[in-house]
Amino acid sequence: MNQSLLDASKEYLVRYGGDVFPALFTSASGTIVRDSDGREYLDFTSGQMCATIGHNHPAIVQAVNRAGKKAFHFFSGMIPEVVVELAQTLAREWLPGEIKRSVFVNTGSEATEVALRMAKMYTGGYEILALGGSWHGITAGASSVSMASDRKGYGVPIPGVFIIPEPNSYRPYISGASEEEAALANLELALKMFDMQSTGRGAAIIVEPVISAGGVLVPPKSFMHALRRAANDRGMLLIFDEAQTAFGRIGARTGSEYFDVVPDIMTMSKTLGGGLPLAAVSTTAEIEDDLFAKKFAFYTSHVSDPLMAEVGLAVLDVIRKQDLVARAIEMGGYLRSRLDDLGQRYEVIGDIRGLGLLLGVELVTDRASRTPAHHLGAMTSQKCFENGLSMNIRRRPERGSVWRIAPPLTVSRGEIDQAVDILEKALRSSLDEIAASRAS
Numbered sequence: 042m043n044q045s046l047l048d049a050s051k052e053y054l055v056r057y058g059g060d061v062f063p064a065l066f067t068s069a070s071g072t073i074v075r076d077s078d079g080r081e082y083l084d085f086t087s088g089q090m091c092a093t094i095g096h097n098h099p100a101i102v103q104a105v106n107r108a109g110k111k112a113f114h115f116f117s118g119m120i121p122e123v124v125v126e127l128a129q130t131l132a133r134e135w136l137p138g139e140i141k142r143s144v145f146v147n148t149g150s151e152a153t154e155v156a157l158r159m160a161k162m163y164t165g166g167y168e169i170l171a172l173g174g175s176w177h178g179i180t181a182g183a184s185s186v187s188m189a190s191d192r193k194g195y196g197v198p199i200p201g202v203f204i205i206p207e208p209n210s211y212r213p214y215i216s217g218a219s220e221e222e223a224a225l226a227n228l229e230l231a232l233k234m235f236d237m238q239s240t241g242r243g244a245a246i247i248v249e250p251v252i253s254a255g256g257v258l259v260p261p262k263s264f265m266h267a268l269r270r271a272a273n274d275r276g277m278l279l280i281f282d283e284a285q286t287a288f289g290r291i292g293a294r295t296g297s298e299y300f301d302v303v304p305d306i307m308t309m310s311k312t313l314g315g316g317l318p319l320a321a322v323s324t325t326a327e328i329e330d331d332l333f334a335k336k337f338a339f340y341t342s343h344v345s346d347p348l349m350a351e352v353g354l355a356v357l358d359v360i361r362k363q364d365l366v367a368r369a370i371e372m373g374g375y376l377r378s379r380l381d382d383l384g385q386r387y388e389v390i391g392d393i394r395g396l397g398l399l400l401g402v403e404l405v406t407d408r409a410s411r412t413p414a415h416h417l418g419a420m421t422s423q424k425c426f427e428n429g430l431s432m433n434i435r436r437r438p439e440r441g442s443v444w445r446i447a448p449p450l451t452v453s454r455g456e457i458d459q460a461v462d463i464l465e466k467a468l469r470s471s472l473d474e475i476a477a478s479r480a481s
């Protein structure tokens with residue numbers, strides 16, 4: 042343990058929130074991250090859901106070196122060749138329907154800001170519909186349309202934001218005869234409320250294809266189609282935030298492909314940079330032409346940086362060459378079968394859900410009451426970490442206690458076996474401890 046640096050971390054760093062581990066970290070490769078003591082952990086969150094091709098993939102290292110020989114950065118008005126190559130690759134191989142023009146920024150939050158500015162300028166409106174449990178980023182506009190957490194204490198959010206209750210088949214707000222009916226009933230009510238409150242100046246509906254921070258919720262396909270219609274009916278744009286879902290993670294090229302719904306604007310970030318800060322916002326030629334005519338601006342220091350475009354191209358190349366989209370289905374299926382097996386043996390596993398290699402496991406005190414088992418979840422995550430597995434838990438009293446499990450798409454069967462074994466041991470030991478403390 043590097044005690045002096047650990048002490049310095051307490052003295053000199055702002056505590057920006059989130060789960061901070063008790064160690065400092067030094068290196069990462071593939072599915073493994075290492076701390077200052079050289080201890081290795083299986084990284085089943087792919088860093089911050091970014092490292093889909095594994096940490097420090099040689100192709101990314103080469104891309105950074107290539108940019109080092111050519112250019113990391115230019116004046117923002119100088120478009121680098123490699124940025125055009127990336128835009129072309131996205132349009133030809135990844136983007137759905139008529140979506141083909143892209144702008145490249147750095148983070149998911151920034152991408153959300155771009156999308157909101159585009160939608161407002163294109164429609165002339167300002168009202169935004171967002172889903173309960175959503176997370177679109179931390180900057181002003183993005184946090185205003187994010188409902189999962191962290192809204193309190195930061196002043197006035199942007200005006201004109203309305204909520205659609207998230208479709209949660211395990212904990213529906215309004216139950217229906219089926220998961221689909223429940224989701225559509227929620228939507229219908231939300232739209233009625235919105236229409237009542239609207240000033241008639243709608244701009245966009247923004248949605249994550251899989252509501253990740255809100256508990257890895259996968260909406261029914263008909264819900265996403267209904268959102269498309271709701272946007273069309275009101276002259277609003279549909280924005281898909283594909284920060285986590287694009288480029289293979291869910292076993293499809295994009296969420297748009299999986300749901301068979303083409304949005305008007307797509308944002309992509311985490312999984313495009315593979316661990317380096319790259320985000321893209323893409324839209325149709327028709328929308329972009331209109332925005333250009335209206336003098337659309339999103340001019341930042343690092344828009345169109347060649348370094349990140351080299352990295353993005355390398356990430357997409359690895360995903361294509363190694364067919365990681367198919368691998369997400371295969372390995373996701375295997376991980377899911379191992380989790381389903383746990384689900385059959387442990388009453389506290391209430392629900393297992395997700396797509397491809399983006400999975401959620403919801404913990405409950407018992408299946409009848411579905412009471413979220415926060416303490417058990419936190420305890421088990423802690424024990425997993427002590428035994429070499431990092432997983433993420435979302436703790437929201439109203440949304441349950443959900444492990445988010447999202448290893449790199451390059452994860453091996455052996456690593457999955459190792460991780461699930463650690464998870465089971467940690468779960469059993471936590472349950473034993475809780476039972477012992479009740480008995481005493």
Ligand code: PMP
Nearest residue numbers: 148149150176177178249282284
């Ligand atoms: N959208 C989604 C769906 C996300 O999960 C996140 C990050 N958790 C963001 C946007 C914001 O991205 P960033 O943290 O890179 O700003």
